[in-house]
Amino acid sequence: MTNVSQMRVGLGYDVHAFAEGRKLILGGVEIPHHKGLLGHSDADVLAHAISDAILGAARAGDIGKLFPDTDPAYAGADSLKLLAEVAAHVRGLGFEIVDVDSVIAAQAPKLSPHRDAMRENLARAIGVSVDAVGVKATTTERLGFEGREEGISAQAVCLLAKKCSEPAE
Ligand SMILES: Nc1ccn([C@@H]2O[C@H](COP(=O)(O)O)[C@@H](O)[C@H]2O)c(=O)n1
Numbered sequence: 708m709t710n711v712s713q714m715r716v717g718l719g720y721d722v723h724a725f726a727e728g729r730k731l732i733l734g735g736v737e738i739p740h741h742k743g744l745l746g747h748s749d750a751d752v753l754a755h756a757i758s759d760a761i762l763g764a765a766r767a768g769d770i771g772k773l774f775p776d777t778d779p780a781y782a783g784a785d786s787l788k789l790l791a792e793v794a795a796h797v798r799g800l801g802f803e804i805v806d807v808d809s810v811i812a813a814q815a816p817k818l819s820p821h822r823d824a825m826r827e828n829l830a831r832a833i834g835v836s837v838d839a840v841g842v843k844a845t846t847t848e849r850l851g852f853e854g855r856e857e858g859i860s861a862q863a864v865c866l867l868a869k870k871c872s873e874p875a876e
């Protein structure tokens with residue numbers, strides 16, 4: 708028997724609408740802006756997309772399954788804490804979190820000044836090194852709901868590895 712790694716990829720996507728009187732929190736960073744994102748939790752759309760990418764790679768459902776948006780326990784929840792729970796959950800299933808990359812689609816505000824702070828927060832929550840977490844941002848050239856500044860979307864991919872035994876040839 709030899710130990711081999713089974714590799715799995717996951718994809719996550721999330722959208723939250725802008726609302727007045729809310730904080731804008733992305734990757735656990737509170738970003739100065741005149742409006743924030745609406746949600747049951749803190750509406751950290753980036754942390755949610757990454758959570759779903761990790762869960763997708765583990766074939767373990769999605770964040771709505773783990774943390775229902777009908778459960779008052781998650782009202783105003785810190786999404787970095789939910790992400791840390793997701794990481795612990797997939798490790799409990801035997802997976803190692805190898806790599807994460809992501810992109811935020813937002814017409815405004817400018818996010819690149821906050822990239823490193825987001826990466827550090829996310830890496831700490833996931834329990835990986837900062838170089839294993841990518842964060843990018845794009846406008847949508849004023850097209851679509853992001854371009855009209857009605858909301859923000861985020862997409863993420865994740866690579867997981869699981870050690871498994873296989874009979875030698
Ligand atoms: N909210 C955003 C959007 C974009 N950026 C940075 O600007 C670059 C150019 O964006 P385009 O949509 O015109 O391609 C992009 O590569 C990001 O570095 C940003 O910081 N915040």
Ligand SMILES: C[C@@]1(CO)OP(=O)(O)OP(=O)(O)OC[C@H]1O
Nearest residue numbers: 746747748770771774775776781
């Ligand atoms: C994060 C959770 C927590 O209840 O709520 P929301 O902030 O509404 O976020 P969404 O991505 O719409 O749903 C996932 C939920 O698990």
